[in-house]
Amino acid sequence: MTEKLFYQDSHLFEFRAEVLRCEQDGAHWRVVLDRTAFFPEGGGQSADTGTLTVCGGTKATVRVTDARERDGEIFHICDAPLRPGDCAEGRLDRQQRLCRMQNHSGEHILSGCAHRLYGCENVGFHLGEGDVTIDFDRELDAEELQQIETRANEAVRADLPVKVWFPEPEELAELEYRSKKELSGAVRIVEIPDVDRCACCAPHVSRTGEIGVIKILNAEKHRGGVRLSVACGMWALEDYRRKQQSAAEVSVLLSAKRDEIGTAVQRLMQERDRLKEKNAALAAELVGYRAEREPETEGNLCLFEEIPDEIAVRELVNRLMEKCGGLAAVFFPGAEGSLRYIIGSRSMDLRKASKAINAGIGGRGGGRPEMIQGSATADREEILRFLREFRATEG
Numbered sequence: 406m407t408e409k410l411f412y413q414d415s416h417l418f419e420f421r422a423e424v425l426r427c428e429q430d431g432a433h434w435r436v437v438l439d440r441t442a443f444f445p446e447g448g449g450q451s452a453d454t455g456t457l458t459v460c461g462g463t464k465a466t467v468r469v470t471d472a473r474e475r476d477g478e479i480f481h482i483c484d485a486p487l488r489p490g491d492c493a494e495g496r497l498d499r500q501q502r503l504c505r506m507q508n509h510s511g512e513h514i515l516s517g518c519a520h521r522l523y524g525c526e527n528v529g530f531h532l533g534e535g536d537v538t539i540d541f542d543r544e545l546d547a548e549e550l551q552q553i554e555t556r557a558n559e560a561v562r563a564d565l566p567v568k569v570w571f572p573e574p575e576e577l578a579e580l581e582y583r584s585k586k587e588l589s590g591a592v593r594i595v596e597i598p599d600v601d602r603c604a605c606c607a608p609h610v611s612r613t614g615e616i617g618v619i620k621i622l623n624a625e626k627h628r629g630g631v632r633l634s635v636a637c638g639m640w641a642l643e644d645y646r647r648k649q650q651s652a653a654e655v656s657v658l659l660s661a662k663r664d665e666i667g668t669a670v671q672r673l674m675q676e677r678d679r680l681k682e683k684n685a686a687l688a689a690e691l692v693g694y695r696a697e698r699e700p701e702t703e704g705n706l707c708l709f710e711e712i713p714d715e716i717a718v719r720e721l722v723n724r725l726m727e728k729c730g731g732l733a734a735v736f737f738p739g740a741e742g743s744l745r746y747i748i749g750s751r752s753m754d755l756r757k758a759s760k761a762i763n764a765g766i767g768g769r770g771g772g773r774p775e776m777i778q779g780s781a782t783a784d785r786e787e788i789l790r791f792l793r794e795f796r797a798t799e800g
């Protein structure tokens with residue numbers, strides 16, 4: 406059995422131990438020490454990473470990329486070997502562990518508050534890198550979520566001690582606590598007085614004040630309940646910084662105060678809608694002039710127009726159809742530099758002719774007998790040459 410220093414002191418980030426075994430496993434080495442502060446994956450919390458350095462001599466350092474527990478023994482997955490019998494100095498990636506503890510303890514508090522206030526059961530938990538996902542078995546509205554968040558942050562402000570212990574079976578039988586599954590072996594209890602009591606094997610903060618802040622970032626319906634995205638402590642600060650940065654950028658662009666950017670964006674969108682309407686009206690007017698300019702012909706008409714509005718292009722094709730005996734084609738700019746077309750005719754069956762037309766203009770598309778639309782890749786001269794001469798019998 407490896408002595409688990411992380412259970413004696415969750416804030417131990419450096420320690421000394423003896424190397425007991427070292428086995429190669431593919432590109433890695435599995436190192437067993439007599440004692441360790443590296444927490445192996447468990448309770449929804451990922452394994453610690455860090456380094457092991459040989460005491461004295463070469464002071465060679467290996468990187469610990471993962472840690473796993475099997476039958477009470479903890480294997481440190483390392484990128485280089487260590488010699489059994491050597492003394493090694495372990496150093497955890499401190500910030501990572503502190504952030505995970507802030508967020509894991511924050512999750513317990515939030516789950517405890519949701520349970521006590523609204524009888525919610527925590528049915529899912531994922532501690533990622535940067536945020537935490539929590540699933541509750543019932544829906545919660547915005548006001549309820551705010552109540553839970555406020556209560557949770559009051560527990561942080563109260564700087565409550567976090568009590569962790571392995572109760573004897575008799576004590577455990579009497580104890581009420583949250584637990585996701587039937588537990589076997591020694592059950593470890595993490596208690597925050599008057600807030601939460603939960604079975605958990607992961608390291609936690611010593612006092613709730615260490616968490617700093619608990620913030621619900623998002624809530625969405627999930628399997629008859631709700632899925633929360635949460636950030637605590639330093640992760641919440643990082644989230645705040647990102648959001649502040651993006652609010653600041655929008656604020657400068659819109660010349661609006663940061664907490665009034667929502668209203669400013671609304672105004673901008675109203676203005677955009679007004680311009681769209683105006684643009685459509687102008688395009689319709691333009692279409693009228695454009696159609697008038699074309700002479701009547703028994704053959705085909707083919708125009709290239711910078712009309713961004715598809716409805717207006719369709720209207721132009723309708724007007725041109727009245728002026729020609731063959732087909733009326735309008736080419737106009739589409740998304741990302743593409744060339745789009747709408748072709749109409751009163752005399753040809755365009756659905757039948759579409760295959761030949763597309764072949765001639767490097768196009769794709771189709772539609773009804775009187776009108777087809779799509780995109781073309783041939784160049785302007787090629788298209789003009791082809792469509793001026795095109796006759797329905799070819800289709």
Ligand SMILES: [Zn+2]
Pocket residue numbers: 448509513603604605606607
């Ligand atoms: Zn836990």
